[in-house]
Amino acid sequence: MIFDLLKEDGQARLGVIKTKHGQVETPSYVVVGTDGHIRCLEPEDVKPSGTQIVISNTYHLWRSLGEEGLNAFPGLHEFMEWDGPIMTDSGGFQVFSMGYARELGSGKIAKAENAGKEMKDKNLVRVTDSGVYFTAETGEEIYLDAELSLRIQEQLGADIVLAFDEPSSPLHDYEYTKKAMERTHAWATRSLDAKISKQFIYGIVQGGAFEDLRKESAKVIGAMPFDGFAIGGAFGSSFGSQKNDTFVELEWVNQFLPKNKPRHLLGIGRIDDIFEAVERGVDTMDCVIPTREGRHGSIWGSSGRFDVVKGKYMHDESPLVIDCSCPVCDEKNITKKDIYQFFKDRDPRAPRYASIHNIYFFNHLMSQVRDSIKFGEFKNFKKSYLTSLAEKKNRVE
RNA sequence: GCGCCGGUCGGAUAGCGGCUAUUCCAGGAGACUGUAAAUCUCCCGCCCAUUGGGCAUCGUUGGUUCGAGUCCAACCCGGCGCA
Numbered sequence: 001m002i003f004d005l006l007k008e009d010g011q012a013r014l015g016v017i018k019t020k021h022g023q024v025e026t027p028s029y030v031v032v033g034t035d036g037h038i039r040c041l042e043p044e045d046v047k048p049s050g051t052q053i054v055i056s057n058t059y060h061l062w063r064s065l066g067e068e069g070l071n072a073f074p075g076l077h078e079f080m081e082w083d084g085p086i087m088t089d090s091g092g093f094q095v096f097s098m099g100y101a102r103e104l105g106s107g108k109i110a111k112a113e114n115a116g117k118e119m120k121d122k123n124l125v126r127v128t129d130s131g132v133y134f135t136a137e138t139g140e141e142i143y144l145d146a147e148l149s150l151r152i153q154e155q156l157g158a159d160i161v162l163a164f165d166e167p168s169s170p171l172h173d174y175e176y177t178k179k180a181m182e183r184t185h186a187w188a189t190r191s192l193d194a195k196i197s198k199q200f201i202y203g204i205v206q207g208g209a210f211e212d213l214r215k216e217s218a219k220v221i222g223a224m225p226f227d228g229f230a231i232g233g234a235f236g237s238s239f240g241s242q243k244n245d246t247f248v249e250l251e252w253v254n255q256f257l258p259k260n261k262p263r264h265l266l267g268i269g270r271i272d273d274i275f276e277a278v279e280r281g282v283d284t285m286d287c288v289i290p291t292r293e294g295r296h297g298s299i300w301g302s303s304g305r306f307d308v309v310k311g312k313y314m315h316d317e318s319p320l321v322i323d324c325s326c327p328v329c330d331e332k333n334i335t336k337k338d339i340y341q342f343f344k345d346r347d348p349r350a351p352r353y354a355s356i357h358n359i360y361f362f363n364h365l366m367s368q369v370r371d372s373i374k375f376g377e378f379k380n381f382k383k384s385y386l387t388s389l390a391e392k393k394n395r396v397e
Numbered sequence: 398g399c400g401c402c403g404g405u406c407g408g409a410u411a412g413c414g415g416c417u418a419u420u421c422c423a424g425g426a427g428a429c430u431g432u433a434a435a436u437c438u439c440c441c442g443c444c445c446a447u448u449g450g451g452c453a454u455c456g457u458u459g460g461u462u463c464g465a466g467u468c469c470a471a472c473c474c475g476g477c478g479c480a
Contacts, residue, residue: 032431102433162431350435
């Protein structure tokens with residue numbers, strides 16, 4: 001079995017995912033390394049950042065390596081110089097991010113201001129029942145489907161692979177969301193049939209913000225012989241529902257997923273999200289927030305985030321976050337002033353250090369979450385952490 | 398003293414007769430959730446305002462012109478050269 005469930009605290013779960021490349025203590029944050037590396041980090045930065053597991057992307061590696069590159073590919077572990085657990089996304093998210101997300105200018109989490117928004121950019125994706133046509137940078141149309149995604153993922157050699165899926169947008173109506181879900185279900189079966197490796201494979205639950213669809217999807221996917229399950233967006237809908245509904249959706253879904261298998265929440269991961277997801281039985285979650293926002297100059301801490309590139313930090317000689325034990329704050333003694341200057345100088349240490357700090361922060365938060373579950377204190381820990389977060393925020397403003 | 402350059406929003410720049418004075422940096426406010434993002438959006442002379450409007454402004458003062466940052470003159474600064 002891939003998963004040991006060690007303890008439950010309410011719905012929150014403490015566990016271990018066991019792979020050929022080591023164990024992942026859960027709940028855990030999965031760090032995103034799309035192109036086979038975590039952006040702006042050196043291989044030696046990964047372990048000190050507290051990372052247990054990384055997720056890379058089939059679509060991006062497929063495009064950058066090409067057929068020949070894939071045939072000669074040494075495997076992600078060697079490629080990344082990372083011998084810990086790795087998972088690969090199937091390319092399903094690009095069906096959304098290069099498709100309706102671009103066209104509608106909307107993320108996967110519904111926001112009121114996006115309701116009724118006009119077309120913003122070109123949709124580069126054409127979805128059919130059999131698979132998906134992407135318009136690549138070169139202008140050529142390229143085809144990806146469940147079987148090819150799986151074959152590529154086998155060549156990439158991650159420990160955990162994902163079935164190819166079609167995430168729908170919060171702006172989609174019931175009919176389209178149902179259609180996308182049904183395709184996802186069909187592609188899940190095809191993915192299982194196509195797999196010949198011994199990699200673990202997760203099926204993906206869709207269904208948007210619609211309760212019956214989410215439940216149906218969880219039942220259908222949950223009954224398939226996957227090693228674990230992932231929950232994909234859209235979260236919320238354009239019809240007045242908001243981010244909080246993300247978590248209702250998790251409740252609808254998780255009750256139908258097998259208890260003895262891991263559950264991954266795809267692409268969600270701010271502080272409050274972590275608590276809400278873990279509370280509802282999520283074991284792992286990945287998110288670009290620590291790396292992307294780090295690169296963009298935002299630093300995360302237990303009082304939320306701040307933009308270290310603002311002029312007020314120009315002469316600030318305090319650490320990024322007080323009492324932080326990350327390699328940047330604690331070992332290198334990097335101050336706000338230093339990072340500010342690195343960003344202004346376009347010194348590569350700026351995004352690198354900011355990313356390391358942020359990754360460490362989220363990984364460390366997860367370890368605190370695990371400790372709280374271990375002692376049956378999850379709810380108290382959640383409450384005190386979020387209360388203190390809100391207070392610190394207010395004090396700053 | 399003579400000659401030659403040059404003075405444009407915090408800094409650097411573009412503009413060389415035509416109406417909204419450009420761009421970059423710095424500064425300010427936001428955004429970012431399975432990465433087509435080390436990116437993107439807005440503001441950055443002053444005053445009101447809800448869209449929008451009013452008033453300034455290219456060293457100074459005059460002049461030429463329907464119209465001047467742009468042309469002319471004088472002056473003031475700065476640099477270089479010659480005395």
